[in-house]
Amino acid sequence: MILELDCGNSFIKWRVLRVEAGGLIAEGVVDSDGALVDGLRSLKNVSLDRCRLVSVRTEDETSLLIGLLKHEFGVSVVCAAPAREISGVKNGYDDYERLGLDRWLAMLGGFHLAKGACLVLDFGTAVTADFISADGEHLGGFICPGMPLMRNQLRTHTRKIRYGDLAAERALTSQAPGRNTAEAVERGCSLMLRGFVLTQLEMARSYWGNDYSVFITGGDAELVSDIAPAARVVSDLVFVGLAMACPLS
Numbered sequence: 237m238i239l240e241l242d243c244g245n246s247f248i249k250w251r252v253l254r255v256e257a258g259g260l261i262a263e264g265v266v267d268s269d270g271a272l273v274d275g276l277r278s279l280k281n282v283s284l285d286r287c288r289l290v291s292v293r294t295e296d297e298t299s300l301l302i303g304l305l306k307h308e309f310g311v312s313v314v315c316a317a318p319a320r321e322i323s324g325v326k327n328g329y330d331d332y333e334r335l336g337l338d339r340w341l342a343m344l345g346g347f348h349l350a351k352g353a354c355l356v357l358d359f360g361t362a363v364t365a366d367f368i369s370a371d372g373e374h375l376g377g378f379i380c381p382g383m384p385l386m387r388n389q390l391r392t393h394t395r396k397i398r399y400g401d402l403a404a405e406r407a408l409t410s411q412a413p414g415r416n417t418a419e420a421v422e423r424g425c426s427l428m429l430r431g432f433v434l435t436q437l438e439m440a441r442s443y444w445g446n447d448y449s450v451f452i453t454g455g456d457a458e459l460v461s462d463i464a465p466a467a468r469v470v471s472d473l474v475f476v477g478l479a480m481a482c483p484l485s
């Protein structure tokens with residue numbers, strides 16, 4: 237069985253697949269290396285042989301996790317690495333090694349599924365947009381704060397913006413102007429993301445007319461998916477790209 241990991245800035249998304257049929261055996265989201273090991277240990281009838289992972293964490297943090305996985309489960313680990321070109325997608329950064337690997341893999345996955353021009357939007361801790369033309373050329377992208385960062389900046393830099401998780405969750409059941417702090421902040425930030433999506437769609441249309449696909453991924457995808465009805469929400473887009481960048485040899 238193969239363990240796949242997407243190590244983001246706040247969470248580690250993991251899943252276990254059967255090697256032959258590629259069938260999903262288990263999956264989860266955890267907030268620490270320790271919680272990952274505990275989660276994997278608790279699985280019944282699972283024996284891990286190999287692991288492939290992508291990380292946007294520091295080299296030290298990633299090495300620590302790889303060491304832990306080797307020690308705990310005896311797996312061999314392959315790590316996605318920066319590349320100038322994979323599967324017809326050409327990295328558009330001036331310095332290709334600087335492009336976030338989660339963005340790169342989501343782009344590979346998107347272009348593979350679209351078989352044409354595409355816009356890839358990821359709503360995680362950070363929000364990213366990337367444009368890939370029909371010939372696989374990465375035109376570049378955008379990075380801005382995601383929902384958790386926007387919310388926390390407001391909390392950190394004001395005295396009186398304070399509310400709990402339950403209020404936050406309740407606030408997001410509507411888009412109407414807020415009548416309390418939680419509603420005002422949660423809906424305000426949600427509208428920032430939705431406005432961002434509309435701007436990206438406009439830009440894509442200016443490049444490609446109607447001839448492009450949109451992919452939305454990341455933990456907060458559901459906050460914006462209805463603003464782009466033609467978009468495909470693909471929660472495992474990074475894993476699609478991970479399999480392309482790190483095929484089982």
Ligand SMILES: Nc1ncnc2c1ncn2[C@@H]1O[C@H](COP(=O)(O)OP(=O)(O)OP(=O)(O)O)[C@@H](O)[C@H]1O
Nearest residue numbers: 244245246247265359360361362383384454455456
């Ligand atoms: N099951 C879940 N577990 C954790 N976060 C979730 C879940 N479902 C939705 N979210 C939301 O997703 C966001 C985090 O997104 P995601 O997990 O894609 O990225 P991340 O690992 O934090 O960051 P990065 O963009 O660096 O990969 C948070 O705002 C969180 O509230």
Ligand SMILES: CC(C)(CO)[C@@H](O)C(=O)NCCC(=O)O
Nearest residue numbers: 292334335336337338339362379
């Ligand atoms: C932008 C994030 C944080 C999104 O997860 C990640 O892709 C990253 O750390 N990227 C490096 C910077 C860049 O892509 O230009």
Ligand SMILES: [K+]
Nearest residue numbers: 244338358360
């Ligand atoms: K991500």
